[in-house]
Amino acid sequence: MRFLARPHQLPARLAAGAFIMNSGLTLASSYRESAPHIHGMAATAYPFLKDMDAEEFTRWLAKGQIAVGAALLIPLVPSLLAGAALTAFAGGLVGLYLKTPGLRQEGSLRPTQEGLSFAKDVWLLGIGAGLVAEELVRD
Template sequence: MKLSTLALRTVPGAFILNAGIGKLKLDKDSAAGLQEMASTGVPAVKNLPPQKFGKALAYAEISLGAALLTPFVSNRLAGLALGGFSAGMLSMYFRNDAMTQSDGVRPSQDGTALAKDSWLAAIAIALITSKKD
C-alpha cells in the first residue's frame, strides 16, 4: 500500500472506528439527541427507536472504520463506503439552516463540526479514483 493511500485510510479510519466504539454505550437520551440531529439529513431515521438507532450508528461507524483500516478491502470499496457516510453527514449540514451562514454554504459556528466532513468526501473521491496499489 502506498504511503498516500495509507494516510487517506488510516487517519479517518481510526477516527471513525473510535467514534463508533464510543457510541456503543449511549444512553437513551444521548441516542435520541443524535437521532434528532441525524433526522435533519436523513428523515427516515426518525422511524427507529432511539437506542436501536444509536446501536445501528455505532455498528455502522465501527464497520466503516474497520473497512478503512483493513488493507485487503479495496480502495474503491472503502471509498464508496466513506462517500456514503460523508454524504449523510453533509446532508445534515446543508439541510439545517443553523449550520450555515446566510449563503447556505459557509459554516456557522454551530456548523463547523459538520462542515469538516467535506474532507471525508474529498478523501472518498481520492480513494474511489485512485489507481490500484
C-alpha cells in the same frame, strides 16, 4: 480490483479510519444517553428516519461507523470498497450539515459556529471520493 491498499493511500485511510473508528466506539459505549439527540438531528435532515426507534438508530449508526473505520484501517480491504463506504458515510454527514437549520450562515455554505464541527466532515468525503476515483481510473 486490487486487494491491497496502495502505500500512498495508507496515511489518508489510517487518519480517516482511526477518526471514524473512535467515533463509532465512543457512540457504541454511550448510545442510550446520546440517542435522542443524534436521532433527532438525523431525522430533521432525513425525515424517513423519524419513525425509527432512537436507540436502534444510534446503535446501527455506531456499528456502521465501526465497520467503515475497520474497512479503512485494514489494508487488505480494497481501496475501492473502503473508499465507497467512506464516501457514502461522509455524504450522509455532509447532507446532515447542508439540511440542518442553523449549521450554515444564511444563504451560504459557510458554517456558523454551531456548524463548524459538521462542516469539517467534507474532508472525509474528499478522501473517500479520492480513493474511489483513483481505483476506477487505474488498472
